[in-house]
Amino acid sequence: MKNFFLIFSFLFLLSCSKDDDKNTTSVVTDAGGTVLQSTVLPKKIIVESKYAPSTLIFDYDGKKIKQCVVVGYNKEVYTYDGDNIVRKEVLLTDNTLLNKHEYKYINNKLEYYLAVIYNTPSGNITNKTVFTYNADNSISYVTYRVKYNGDLDPLCNGKLFFLNENLIKHEINDSSSTRTLEYSYDDKNNPFKNILGFDKLLSFEDSDYVSKNNIVEYKSTFKSNYNNITDVKKYTYKYDLNGYPVEKKSDSSDSKKYIFSY
Numbered sequence: 001m002k003n004f005f006l007i008f009s010f011l012f013l014l015s016c017s018k019d020d021d022k023n024t025t026s027v028v029t030d031a032g033g034t035v036l037q038s039t040v041l042p043k044k045i046i047v048e049s050k051y052a053p054s055t056l057i058f059d060y061d062g063k064k065i066k067q068c069v070v071v072g073y074n075k076e077v078y079t080y081d082g083d084n085i086v087r088k089e090v091l092l093t094d095n096t097l098l099n100k101h102e103y104k105y106i107n108n109k110l111e112y113y114l115a116v117i118y119n120t121p122s123g124n125i126t127n128k129t130v131f132t133y134n135a136d137n138s139i140s141y142v143t144y145r146v147k148y149n150g151d152l153d154p155l156c157n158g159k160l161f162f163l164n165e166n167l168i169k170h171e172i173n174d175s176s177s178t179r180t181l182e183y184s185y186d187d188k189n190n191p192f193k194n195i196l197g198f199d200k201l202l203s204f205e206d207s208d209y210v211s212k213n214n215i216v217e218y219k220s221t222f223k224s225n226y227n228n229i230t231d232v233k234k235y236t237y238k239y240d241l242n243g244y245p246v247e248k249k250s251d252s253s254d255s256k257k258y259i260f261s262y
Contacts, residue, residue, distance in 0.1 A: 038063075040244055042191045044261040050254050063196040074098065084108070085197040103201070109133060110200050114146070128152065131202060137162055139202065160202065166211040177224035185213040188243045191260055214245060 041063065045056040055071040065085075069075040072093065079087035088101040102114045112130040126146040131139055139160040144152035156174040160167055170181040190212055192198050198209035208215070214237065222229040238247040240262075248258040 038194050040189070040191075040242065040262050041194055042260055042262055046259040048257040048259070052254075060195075063194060065195050065198075080197065083196050085201060105200070108200075110202050113202075127155065129202075141202070160210075162210075164212075166213055177222065177227075179223075180221045182219040182221075183211075183215045184217040185211065186216050186237070188214055188237075188239055188245065190214055191244060191262075 041058070041060055043058055045058075047054045047056070054073065057069045057071060059066045059069070064080050065078050067075050067077045074090055074092050077089045077091065078085055079089075084103070084105050086103050086105075088103075090098045090100070092098060097118055099115065099117045102116075104111045104113065110131055112128060115127045115129070117125045127143055128146050129141050129143045131141045133139055139162075140157070141160070142157045143155045145155050147153060156172055158170060158172040161169040161171075166183070166185050168183055168185075170183075172179040172181070190208075191214075192209050193212050195209075199212075201209050216235065218233045220229075220231045222231075234251045236249050236251075237245045240246050244260070244262060245258075246260050248260075250256040
């Protein structure tokens with residue numbers, strides 16, 4: 001279900017009209033009618049695409065996410081311990097388990113996670129990613145392949161850089177290449193900012209969850225002995241009156257559009 005959450009590599013420029021402000025929402029207000037920002041949660045995302053249209057439905061217990069269903073394809077099911085997400089399972093519509101993440105915390109920070117991919121041609125594959133929190137507010141990590149005897153074989157390492165509670169750079173290195181991901185943001189509300197525990201998930205496919213704002217530009221630079229490739233993606237958005245996205249458009253050849261409901 002990695003492709004499902006790549007949906008959320010999103011980025012915005014302000015473009016709002018009166019019709020956009022009428023987008024249906026389900027939020028809580030105080031006695032004066034002011035929206036209580038901590039209660040706004042995404043309930044549905046419609047993805048309009050030439051090649052892979054989809055609909056995502058979110059289910060919650062308060063501010064804790066229970067599951068997200070990609071209608072007709074698969075679903076992600078979440079388990080909490082207190083306020084922290086400790087397990088994420090991806091299942092097909094027939095409940096076949098595709099992969100699983102298990103998260104371990106120390107001092108309320110993510111210490112490591114195990115990612116298990118089931119039923120590959122090589123059997124089940126388990127990777128372990130271990131995090132180190134640096135004095136400069138960056139986070140370093142090493143990802144290992146867990147062998148059948150329990151030994152750890154290093155696969156890659158990386159570093160995450162933050163500014164104003166947003167992930168601005170992600171460096172990834174392995175034995176033959178380096179990749180740098182750079183992000184620019186708007187000043188609006190990330191749709192997932194109020195989902196309990198999402199800001200602590202540091203796995204690669206969940207990188208959108210750790211930031212409080214929305215990505216407006218994404219730059220990927222890949223370097224190896226044979227290639228030097230740079231890719232830039234930009235997005236435009238429309239927002240509701242509370243500063244949450246109601247529509248996203250991609251500049252990709254697929255011209256994807258994402259419609260958000262809360």
